[in-house]
Amino acid sequence: MNYVDILPKMDASVAEYSGSFTCIACNKSGIDYPYLDRPKLVGWCDTDWGYMMIVECPHCFAKYRFHGTAVNQQDLTSFEAAIRSYIIAEYFSNSEELFNTRKEE
Numbered sequence: 488m489n490y491v492d493i494l495p496k497m498d499a500s501v502a503e504y505s506g507s508f509t510c511i512a513c514n515k516s517g518i519d520y521p522y523l524d525r526p527k528l529v530g531w532c533d534t535d536w537g538y539m540m541i542v543e544c545p546h547c548f549a550k551y552r553f554h555g556t557a558v559n560q561q562d563l564t565s566f567e568a569a570i571r572s573y574i575i576a577e578y579f580s581n582s583e584e585l586f587n588t589r590k591e592e
Contacts, residue, residue, distance in 0.1 A: 490570040493588055497530040502541045502550035512549035518578045528579040538566040545580060
């Protein structure tokens with residue numbers, strides 16, 4: 488099973504865009520910042536600019552979104568590969584849980 492099938496598809500309006508991959512509200516969580524806490528991957532969305540991951544900050548619970556890939560942002564297969572890469576790299580606080588859920592399905 489794919490992560491796009493496991494994770495809920497959400498409306499983009501629930502999360503603000505973050506080009507820096509950091510929490511837009513408190514700046515205490517982010518992707519691949521060693522001094523910031525890891526956000527929780529809570530879903531994904533489809534926008535006019537392509538697919539985006541939606542994460543939640545563990546401090547203020549704000550949701551923010553970003554592109555997972557710079558390559559063909561309109562291709563769901565490429566987006567799925569990006570999610571897998573982020574989970575393998577343990578960029579999310581729930582990476583292990585998501586990995587195990589996918590493995591069990």
